[in-house]
Amino acid sequence: MTSYIPQLTLPSAIFNSAPASILLPIALGSAVGFSTNRTSDQKRQYRALAQPPLHPPSSVFGPVWTLLYGMMGYASYRAYQIGTSASTILTAGPDIVPTTYHTSTLYTIQLGLNLIWMPLFFGIRRPIEATIDCAALVGINAYLAYTWGTKIDQVAGWLMVPYVAWLSFATYLSFGSGYLNEWDFSEERIRKGEERRKAEGKDL
Template identity: 60%
Template structure:
């Protein structure tokens, strides 16, 4: 089991308020989305070789908004149930551990898009998303031990992360794991 690390964990007061717990990941995800310049990101997404079943770019914003809201609700529910004065010491410990895992996975989630689309680092982005998938599987297990509904709140997120892992690895592979060269080559062709 992981350790509760207060210095890197979002404060429990954020999780114990439903609005802040739900809106925090939505706001952070939106900020990252707009910070990576959506028009440039969409253009690059469409220019890259992609594996079959890739969705159109407009799908990502609504899907991530719903998933961020659901994960925020799960964090709220897990924290309020797990840190209740009626909870066992083991449940309280598990909940605190899950708060650290949740914070780390949120950070990993937020760095994927800049890694892939801005830094042109598909290998690192794929490592990030595989790690993210594993952490969320573990988080679903931890939250499920606190409250089954909370554990199930992770199911859509895990499904989408699995699909996103396929897209990330597939795009990396199909573009020879080097997005910067592809972008430069396309720009050179346009200038000729």
């Protein structure tokens, strides 16, 4: 996929600290969510637009993402610590270190892709780009889960599995919402959705 790129990788100080690794994605995700919500009415858009089957209430996303951010942050910490430790190098060989650095770059890239999804979907209302972004996240994180789990640390790999599963579900929701609304999240489309819900007697 890519090699180790220092300019596109979080500082080693982040990966060397469990609290920093856990709290950074939570803090960044919360900041993006707050800033996006200030410039767009997420709940209004989510309720007004047609949604695919099995879509959860909007209140579910905040707690789920917070938990998953913490889990993936801890996974990155474990993978980096174990992948660069002397004992692991002795047992797995020196090639484990480049693999660890390589995955730390991928982890950083996927974090950036994750953080731009909400502005794409709710902020500038670009469902096609948001769905592509989400699909890319599934691929990158499936690779991370596999590589960490099979080459560095099984716990780190398993910690990523719920994240990959949720990203797959999120891709389905993103695609389904885009498809059902003809890939049009314009204000006119949202207004028509609100009118339809009112006619159906549903609360907005």
